[in-house]
Amino acid sequence: MADVLDIAKRRGFFWPSFEIYQGCSGFYTYGPLGALMKMRVENLIREYYMIHEGCLLVEAPTLTTEDPWVASGHVESFTDMTIECQKCGEAYRADQLIEEKTGKDVEGLSLGEIQKKIKDNKITCPKCSGVLGRVYDYNLMFKTYIGPGKRKVSGYLRPETAQTTYMPFKRLYELGRRKLPFGVIQFGRSFRNEISPRKGLVRLREFSQAEVQFFVHPKQKNEHPKFSVVKNFKVPILTKQDQKRKQKPKMIKIGELVKKKFTNEFIAYFLARSFQLYLQMGIDPRKLRLRQHRDDERCFYSKDTWDVEFLSDNYGRIELVGIADRTDYDLKRHMDLSKQDMKIDWNGEKLIPHIVEVAYGIDRPLFCIMESCLREDRDRIYFTFPPKVSPYQVAVFPLVRKDVLPKLAREIFETLRREGFFALYDETGSIGRLYYRQDEAGTPYCITIDYDSKKKGDVTIRNRDNQKQIRVKIKKVPEVLWELFEGGKFETLGRLIKQTVGKQKSHK
């Protein structure tokens, strides 16, 4: 069986960083194909939120002073209970050791209770059977110092972009012309000093995010202006009640989620939109579900949180996006600590807006796209990436590397690039070899220039998925390609989704 991780490494999508120095878990480097694909996934999210939701863009440093994380509660509470082997020094998450040994969920237990369970269950180091030490709270933020000498101050690598968007809230509110609701999106790296990450792109110590913050009137969380557009969209839902009753996800309409008071319109709306974005990216909808956080797992700052989760063959359940009603918690905390007024004047009323956050990971969906799109035939391996996220949209080859063919092929290639396609030119192999390479890169269409191209002015366009070929006039190539890619445009997304959800049902 073709293995995503193997292809990723071999074809240069991504690989473990610092390889030449034996690496360090939790760090990955994107190679040429992966970096392009990451850019395109980010563009898709950026385009959606900036153009269709009118969000403002903001970009803050990833290294910050200590204050924001005191305010947010991360300095105090962003911890994992950790235990180290006294013999070999290996560190573990204490709760995971207990869960692995007993099969029981220990979410919500105190440090003392966890310590007791380690003792009662006689848990030792899984690696060397050594005696384990004391359980302690380990803060997951990377710490450093800013400035030299006596005047240096504590610095932290941000564990989320969110606080770096909240701090300038008043500025952003003014720049957005004092409207509610209004949204702000921030792209960038965040960092978590995981204890022992072993899940590739899915658990990184440095990762990329796209976090969207909607500032909403506290009484208008059930008044999303475009809610009606998504209310009949069906999605697989797992509420916290379902989880208590050990039920499976149910396909229900987004509108029902709100009608039955499972959540508010803002959360429901962005659950639908996120689900649709993942469909656009080519993630297998049969592996997705929308799960509400249980009360015992929800973060302290949130009143209601939902994840879109993907079931990975390699890593089990993966959270792709977290959508949370953070209430006025964060802005209030910043107001308390900074003594700066975070209130706004809303028709004569002083109020602190509530925040609904839509927090996307970037690395994880990229991996899920690869897993969802990998196909293996008798004689080839290929990725069925949608043209919106494939590293390249089209590749151009001369049939042979002689006569006028390479020159003609290059001309067509240059035209396509000028027209805005992500195009690639290759002449370093037989035509079969070139197709094979592009199949493994997930390039949807290949264009071959042969001797007839010179004579008749036409070329072959080959479809990656069914390997069928059509003959197209050179002049018509850009137009034909745009038409082929049309399915990925927002205007026609409705149709695309109906088809996909139709399929989704029939597979159940």
Place this chain on the structure above:
Amino acid sequence: MADVLDIAKRRGFFWPSFEIYQGCSGFYTYGPLGALMKMRVENLIREYYMIHEGCLLVEAPTLTTEDPWVASGHVESFTDMTIECQKCGEAYRADQLIEEKTGKDVEGLSLGEIQKKIKDNKITCPKCSGVLGRVYDYNLMFKTYIGPGKRKVSGYLRPETAQTTYMPFKRLYELGRRKLPFGVIQFGRSFRNEISPRKGLVRLREFSQAEVQFFVHPKQKNEHPKFSVVKNFKVPILTKQDQKRKQKPKMIKIGELVKKKFTNEFIAYFLARSFQLYLQMGIDPRKLRLRQHRDDERCFYSKDTWDVEFLSDNYGRIELVGIADRTDYDLKRHMDLSKQDMKIDWNGEKLIPHIVEVAYGIDRPLFCIMESCLREDRDRIYFTFPPKVSPYQVAVFPLVRKDVLPKLAREIFETLRREGFFALYDETGSIGRLYYRQDEAGTPYCITIDYDSKKKGDVTIRNRDNQKQIRVKIKKVPEVLWELFEGGKFETLGRLIKQTVGKQKSHK
């Protein structure tokens, strides 16, 4: 006089980070206009190097283990001589204190010699006149620890992207199909723990870079395949000899630089290309010069380094890009430390390629664009940003906020966005007010929809720079805009440059 920094803050281009907590020098946050503009500056560089130079894209973590910086020499040598006031605790760069006091250049002196100069010149704390302590080497890398407990390892925030591109050199060489020369570009954040940065976007502790690494056959540094394209391009040059002889920059042809053996073809080629990129961005060419590093200031890893420098009204001389012949220094060092083979097999010969690096800052040119493009008339302030880098390319307004006008304006706006323009819709003010806002945002064209638009199907397009207006059929608007923006396309850059250099001369 209109002040760039004031407008930047007020209009949300950028502002000091952590403002609500009294800030921390060396950190800036990009607001909606600045973040868009930054994205566009990055896109311009990305497009140029990926499309026109065929570079591969790569993206590595910004937090790394210690090894790469031991190999690169940064752990040992990436230091500033620092001195602290024993009374108030303020820290200073020792060389700068001496230069400020004596007016003499102390580049290249040892720690002991610097200490002696401090003493001999009786230098005290500029702030409180307190006694200064011992001079010491202060490493400019931010340090942290990766992982918990006894097994934790040292981590550094990268001070440059370069090493993170060099480490996977062998993979990249394979992915690039074993060609020389080949180029790799990496975008991302880098970090320098500056002692006391006080120059806004120009000296940041966290900054954005676009570093391009060309791997070149050691004997082919004078064989750049496209050198002839730039050889007649004239640029203001200041060689190291010129500096010794205290001469001013001279306008000479790029070809002459190589003919007279001032530098090699690779460096000369990218000096020209960088200069051209800055012209495209709208940076004032009369304020640019190409300066070669003197032997006493050049980094230890480089055999020859050139900067493109901008003369800022706010901050003096600013380095915008550094182009360096790093030879085989870095790859050799990685080979020595990692014991991994960095040699390639080149027609039977084993060799380590040389690296010519083109290291762009992103924050600095953004600032220089703003300074270069700021204009003030009797009744308005505006930025003459080229449409390629302006936050928005076009704004759409209804003349008044009633009847069918807002609806019609929104339709035109949506069409423009679909066509790929960076467009903005605004209806929250009088037409004069709306123009004024867009002038300050540097939006090149504004489209106004009035009552005639409904009747006659046409709209007004207003030119930001001369405030002239033309009447255009609604259907023709996208086409007219593309034509107006055409001047910014690479295909016509030749013409553009001739004009600009023409102007440049006549201004001298």
